[in-house]
Amino acid sequence: MPDQTRSEAIAKTWPATPSSVRHQFGPGLVATYGLPAVVIALFLLLWQVLPGLFGVPAYDLPNLGSTLSGLQQDWPDIGTALMVTLQDALAGFLLGNVLAVMGATAFAYSPALERAFYPIAIIVQTIPVIVYAPLLDILFFKLPLVRSAPEAASIVGVSVLISFFPTLVNMTVGFKAIDPQIHELMRLLNASRTQIFCKLRFPSAMPFLFSSLKITSTLAFVGAVVGEYMVGGGFNPLGHALSSAGLQSFLGFQTNPANGAGIGYQMFTFYARLDKPGMFADVLAVSVMSTLFFGLMVVAERVFVPWRTGE
Structure with missing residues (x-):
C-alpha cells in the first residue's frame, strides 16, 4: 500500500x-x-443563606450549617437508624421487584390473568402510602410467620407495595415489546417457551427493568420511612451481625439498638422534642443514602444494558 x-x-x-x-x-x-x-451546590448555598436572609429562626428552618452540626452531634443515633432504614428499604426493594417481575411474566403468558388481576394492582396503588403501615401491622400481627415482628414486617411490606407497581407495569410492557419477526423465527426453529423467554423476552425487557429499578430505588426508601414513622421498629438482621462481630466502635454508632427504630420513627422523635436540626439531619442522611442507591442502579444499567446508554 x-x-x-x-x-x-x-x-x-x-x-x-x-x-x-x-x-x-x-x-x-x-x-x-x-x-x-x-x-x-447552588441549592446548598441557598439553603445556607436564605433562612438568615429572611429572618427565619433556626428552630423553624435550620440552615445547612445547623443541619450538618446536628448530623455530627446526633450521628450515633442517626447512623443506627439509617442502617435500619437501609435494610427496610433494601428488603422491600428486592422483594417488591422480584414479585413484580414474576407477576409481569405471568401476565405476558396469560392475557386472561392480566385482565383479571391488573385492575386489582391499580386499585392497590391508588391507596395512600400512609394507610398501608397500620393495615399491614394489624394483618401481620395475626399471621404466625411474622407474629414475632409485625412492625418490621409491615414496614418492609409498605416498601414492597410501593416498589411493586412501577416494575409490574414496565415489565408487562417490556415482555411484550419484542421483535415479532425474531419471535416468529424462534418459533419456526422449535424454540421452547423457556428458550424464548430467556433469549428474547427477558433481554428485550431489560431496559424497562432498569427504568423501573431506578424509580423504585428511591420509592423503596420513601415506603420504609413512612412505615417506620407509623409503626416504629424496623428490620435489622445486619445490625445483629455487626454487633456480634464487634464493629460498633468502628462505625461510630450502635448497630443493634434495643428499639430497632429507623429514620422515620427517629424523625417523629426529633419533631416531638422540637429538635429541628436533628430532624433535617435525618432527612439529609436518608436523601444521600437513597441518591447513592439510585446511582448504583444507574451504574448497573450501564453494565448490564450498555445498548440502552449508548456505550
Whole structure:
C-alpha cells in the first residue's frame, strides 16, 4: 500500500477513539456531571443563606450549617437508624421487584390473568402510602410467620407495595415489546417457551427493568420511612451481625439498638422534642443514602444494558 493511501486510511479510522474519549472527558462529561453538581451546590448555598436572609429562626428552618452540626452531634443515633432504614428499604426493594417481575411474566403468558388481576394492582396503588403501615401491622400481627415482628414486617411490606407497581407495569410492557419477526423465527426453529423467554423476552425487557429499578430505588426508601414513622421498629438482621462481630466502635454508632427504630420513627422523635436540626439531619442522611442507591442502579444499567446508554 502506498504511503499516501496508508495515511489516508489511518486518518479515516483515527478519529473514532478520540471521539469516544472526548465524549467521556470533554463536553459530555461536563453536561453529565458538571451541571448537576452546579445545581446541587447552588441549592446548598441557598439553603445556607436564605433562612438568615429572611429572618427565619433556626428552630423553624435550620440552615445547612445547623443541619450538618446536628448530623455530627446526633450521628450515633442517626447512623443506627439509617442502617435500619437501609435494610427496610433494601428488603422491600428486592422483594417488591422480584414479585413484580414474576407477576409481569405471568401476565405476558396469560392475557386472561392480566385482565383479571391488573385492575386489582391499580386499585392497590391508588391507596395512600400512609394507610398501608397500620393495615399491614394489624394483618401481620395475626399471621404466625411474622407474629414475632409485625412492625418490621409491615414496614418492609409498605416498601414492597410501593416498589411493586412501577416494575409490574414496565415489565408487562417490556415482555411484550419484542421483535415479532425474531419471535416468529424462534418459533419456526422449535424454540421452547423457556428458550424464548430467556433469549428474547427477558433481554428485550431489560431496559424497562432498569427504568423501573431506578424509580423504585428511591420509592423503596420513601415506603420504609413512612412505615417506620407509623409503626416504629424496623428490620435489622445486619445490625445483629455487626454487633456480634464487634464493629460498633468502628462505625461510630450502635448497630443493634434495643428499639430497632429507623429514620422515620427517629424523625417523629426529633419533631416531638422540637429538635429541628436533628430532624433535617435525618432527612439529609436518608436523601444521600437513597441518591447513592439510585446511582448504583444507574451504574448497573450501564453494565448490564450498555445498548440502552449508548456505550
